[in-house]
Amino acid sequence: MPTGLIALGAFIAVIIVCNVVLKRNMGEAMLFGLLVTAVFAGTGAPGALLGGLRDALDEEVLYAALAFVFMAYVVDRTGLISKLLAILNSLVGRVRGGPALVDTAGSAVMGALSGSNSGNTAATGAFTGPWMVRTGWSPERSATVLAGNGGLGSALPPSASMVIMIGFAGSMVTTGQIYLALLCAGLYQVVWRVLLVAYFVRRDGIQRSPDDELQPLRRALRQGGTALIIVLGALIPILITVGPLANLLTGSTPLGTSVEDISILTWIPILVTALALIVGRRALPRGARHWAKWITDSMPRFASIGALLYFAVAASEVLSGLGLAEDIDAILTDFQLNKYVMAVLVGVLVAVVAGPLSSTATLTAVGQVSLLALVSVGVHPVAAVTAILVFASTEGASPPASGSIFVAAGLTGAKPEKTFLPLIAYYMVPIMLIGCLIAWGVLPVLS
Helix, strand or coil, rough: CCCCHHHHHHHHHHHHHHHCCCCCCCCHHHHHHHHHHHHCHHHHHHHHHHHHHHHHHHHHHHHHHHHHHHHHHHHHHHHHHHHHHHHHHHHCCCCHHHHHHHHHHHHHHHHHHHCCCHHHHHHHHHHHHHHHHHHHCCCCHHHHHHHHHHHHHHHCCCHHHHHHHHHHHHHHHHHHHHHHHHHHHHHHHHHHHHHHHHHHHHCCCCCCCCHHCCHHHHHHHHHHHHHHHHHHHHHHHHHCCCHHHHHHHHHCCCHHHHHHHCHHHHHHHHHHHHHHHCCHHCCCCHHHHHHHHHHHCCCHHHHHHHHHHHHHHHHHHHHHCHHHHHHHHHHHHHHHHHHHHHHHHHHHHHHHHHHHCCHHHHHHHHHHHHHHHHHCCCCCHHHHHHHHHHHHHHHHHCCCHHHHHHHHHHHHHHCCCHHHHHHHHHHHHHHHHHHHHHHHCCCCCCC
């Protein structure tokens, strides 16, 4: 019996019932979902539950999401965000939906560099998220766009997911073929996201910034140019870990390969917060009582996102222990279908598994059997590998446990659960369709 798959269905069902039908908050719904998931371990339920809760504490994204919440609070309370927004507005404020377009372009560039969905959302959304909210986007729509764009971290080459799939494919493909094919598939995703921004602008009535809010760039820089220093908090971890400087540090300094252990997801909020406290020191409270109130005022921002993400990550650990990956393997191996139905089946299963797991963990678990299933029904190996990578890139937009969602919610002040259905409708399903069209040979890719 596919215990892991049944448990996943129960987990999702409980969350929907608790939140939609019983009107409980998402933190409580996620806790009930975790408890129900653990029940499927039978007599080992207490151990599975405690193990999931313990293992969740080792997940980097849990601490990173909370760090980004505090970072957004500090940048806002020190007044630096208003100065940054004045500069950004002077550059592209005359374009409707300008902040979202900047985030899309930035996510594409960062995605090609970092290969991390949550890191991608964090690096670009740290500034574009608050900017969107200040220019008329709702917090939930802003978080949806940030999390949806975060998926470009694994959608564009190079990425760890790509390396995993090339390893599984062996002699069937070359690295150059997959690089070009995935680049082409990633550009299809970028185009879709640009079209989405245009649609959101029309649907939500997003207007360009009023003329009285637009300053000449020179004046904006003169009044708030020092706020740009905090951008270094995002750039330094990226430059140190990716590109020529990273290669120099790795090959020509005593740091060596330890540079690869630096996490941009952790260090961006730490450095941005530290720089914000230094640059915005004049706006900081004076005296112990004022500091206590200043810190206390930030606490409500942690409560919902912290509990929600902790229980979601714990549930994903329990599901892994219940054999979710093995259940998916069995399903893909047993079905004998044509390439059209098989591509849809593989897409759905990979996307479902990518919900509680990361894209790399998903492909490590089910990538090889998915590839063999597609190739066995006549899909070209290059198209099969590319399609599977596209399916896995839905991780950033896969509720309820995607780290990108909680990072985006923390940056915009949105309720994470309000983004779940929009992410499925606007990002997950269309991206899965792009993957299917590639597998079917309808959308061509270079190779």
